[in-house]
């Protein structure tokens with residue numbers, strides 16, 4: 001594993017004390033998604049079968065999109081939320097990786113993240129990664145080396161490049177958001193105003209991985225919560241049952257999902273995207 005310097009992502013604590021206040025000041029920021037291939041997941045496990053609300057869930061293979069979000073800010077430029085897959089998956093479903101834990105993905109031509117960046121003539125300022133699983137981070141391998149990449153503090157410590165592959169290869173630095181210093185915005189808990197103007201937020205949503213984070217884009221068309229893998233599909237949100245597959249701590253993932261659902265109930269104007277389903 002290459003040496004990587006971990007740096008603190010510097011942010012100013014928000015003065016807002018509620019999401020209602022945040023939503024009073026929407027910003028000139030838009031979000032669009034790219035699909036970098038698909039992955040097969042099992043419905044049983046996407047919904048934790050041991051949860052009382054899960055009912056009798058049958059095995060069912062679901063082929064779901066792998067999503068990346070492009071955030072465009074009028075003044076501050078272009079940002080990525082997650083990196084999806086890189087071109088190495090077009091020819092090889094394992095992306096050139098070996099090992100027992102390597103996942104299988106399907107990627108068409110011109111579906112890799114660098115293609116979208118080039119095609120849309122995006123000049124990236126920064127990449128925020130919800131967590132370090134292949135379908136969310138492998139694309140970093142073909143993205144610019146000279147911009148900051150940001151994860152939540154604790155995520156890199158649990159990262160296993162020797163098992164899953166080194167998506168951060170060649171990066172000299174990785175920035176970490178330290179949520180322990182962040183303002184609590186109920187009911188979600190610690191939230192960080194990433195760009196300092198209330199336009200783009202990181203929300204600590206641990207469980208799927210130790211340092212998983214979700215995002216909120218506070219644009220003129222209304223707020224959008226991007227849950228990332230805190231909910232794989234909208235069914236997690238509708239049933240109130242968190243995933244158990246690929247999940248580091250199932251109980252914690254459920255706690256997190258409960259908070260997200262409470263937030264959506266409190267703020268029905270928020271649109272929501274699940275990690276592996278298009279925005280509704």
Ligand SMILES: [Zn+2]
Nearest residue numbers: 131133229246
């Ligand atoms: Zn994941």
